[in-house]
Amino acid sequence: MEIKVEIINRELIKPSSPTPHHLRCFDLCLLDQLQPKVFIPLVLFYSNNSTVNPSDLPHFKAADISHRLKTSLSETLSRFYPLAGRVKDNVSIECNDAGIDYLEARVNCSQSDILERPEQKMLYHFLPKEIVCPQPSTERLVLVQVTFFDCGGMAIGVCVSHMLADAATTCMFIDSWARAALATRASDIAVLLPEFSAASRIPPRIEFNIRSPSRRLGNGTTVTRRYVFHASNIAALKAKAASTKVPQPTRIEAVSSLIWKCAIIASRSNHRSLMPSMLTQMMNIREKLVPPFPKNAFGNLVCTFGAQTTESEIQLHNLVIELRKRKEAICEDYATKLYGDEAFSIVSEKFKQLGNLLASKDIHNIFFSSWCRNPLYDADFGWGKPTWVTVATMVLNNPIVLMDTRDGSGIEAWITLSEEDMALFEHDKELLEFASFNPSVLN
Missing domain, CATH: 3.30.559.10 (Chloramphenicol acetyltransferase-like domain)
Structure with missing residues (x-):
């Protein structure tokens, strides 16, 4: 079966509250400067789970789901404010609340078609095309694609720039986003807050001359x-x-x-x-x-x-x-x-x-x-x-x-x-x- 994905909406999601003036310049740490200019691409698949109370999320309507995701994502970006900014130079990020890309898509297959026998090449259908090349051209630091299946399931593709985030930071961002979405109907949900002290202990170098160990691209197939x-x-x-x-x-x-x-x-x-x-x-x-x-x-x-x-x-x-x-x-x-x-x-x-x-x-x-x-x-x-x-x-x-x-x-x-x-x-x-x-x- 040929998988076809149709992008039905593209928006720029900005932080729900403006970044204070004194936080507008975010310094990278030395270890950030070593990272390759690639995106970390994760995909989370959600089934049309009948165990969730239908009154909480009526019929899993795509519009309702998307509204909750966008609202909570905006709130999360106000806490992870560097991710909504743009690269300023080799030592800092301009935290200008420029925002991140949010795409909505539909795919012409059931989720079980993917999960029954997963293949790596299938995953790229659920990620924004901008991040697939080795040196992405996009200036965004985060891209999100939410894809809806015919069966009612969905996939959330999250791509975070490796310039700012490792696996732990990426997971913390996703966890905080999910908690913010849950908090819209449960006030006792504790939302994680990131801690930004890395550059004060491991400062960046303006004259940066460390060559990151080269992991060669594979020669041949x-x-x-x-x-x-x-x-x-x-x-x-x-x-x-x-x-x-x-x-x-x-x-x-x-x-x-x-x-x-x-x-x-x-x-x-x-x-x-x-x-x-x-x-x-x-x-x-x-x-x-x-x-x-x-x-x-x-x-x-x-x-x-x-x-x-x-x-x-x-x-x-x-x-x-x-x-x-x-x-x-x-x-x-x-x-x-x-x-x-x-x-x-x-x-x-x-x-x-x-x-x-x-x-x-x-x-x-x-x-x-x-x-x-x-x-x-x-x-x-x-x-x-x-x-x-x-x-x-x-x-x-x-x-x-x-x-x-x-x-x-x-x-x-x-x-x-x-x-x-x-x-x-x-x-x-x-x-x-x-x-x-x-x-x-x-x-």
Whole structure:
């Protein structure tokens, strides 16, 4: 079936109250300056949920839903005021309340057509076209597309500029928006407020000369597959990955290490060489620093670390040990030093080291981004929690995106590899022992 999406309305949503004059210039922090100029693209799918009281949302009328979404979005932008502004220069945002794009669309299929057998390329139908290219031309910092299905379900596509937001900030924005929508009929709903202190502790540099580690675009054809690791399989995988050095691997460590191992084996088989491999991952450092940032700190409070292996015989538990060691090392390095002028020195050095490794053609690189433990499945705008939340992968070299499953105990992985590597990867017996290939979201 050919999916056709019709845009039926486009509006500019502005903050419900003007940003005070003294807040009109928002400083980026040093870590914001390192981020690529791409959008973080999330899609939340909502079914026509019969458990919601029809008197609360009569017949799920599109006009009623859209009115609630736009009103609460406007209120949320007044709290997250930098997102409604425009980039001023390489160190600041002009918080001029210019607004964000809000699109409404209809699609010629049922939601079950998408959720029964999800494909990555389908997700782009539910996102504004402006963000699909590697270097988006739009000056907006947030774009939203609400798409209505024939069955009464809907999809909310949210795209936030990576210049201002990491995964935690994006999830906080969506959570605050959902709470604002619920608050229109329940006065006891607490709405989250962002905290804007990042630039005061990790100031930007006007003369910015740090080169962010380059994650090369894939050469040739890439293939994306979806795998789901259910809770019982993760428990078995953690037991298999355990060792005396890491007796209790985390869910993310166990799943990441298995995917990494299978990707290494596939790459080495195709290249017919024992090429070293490096896993690069982003990590939220809000609570890792001394003193810690609050959980609601706004911005890109993340660091990148790389774990390497040169083993000729790849052992799962050794990959877990290497991951844990590199995470702890980066936390130790950043914990007390990411402050003021010293932040620039340490970030420059770390990124230089990582950049040299990523630029090498003699190292197999794979990039992980984990969205797990972010409360996206709690985003209830007034008609129930989402049936499925997912992220459209960005056009980086070999990206692996990890998301929680709806029950919070499993992990969903979007895995992108070269066509040649994927042909071997998807038949790996150890992978298929613990992961299910693209199961229905509806089961």
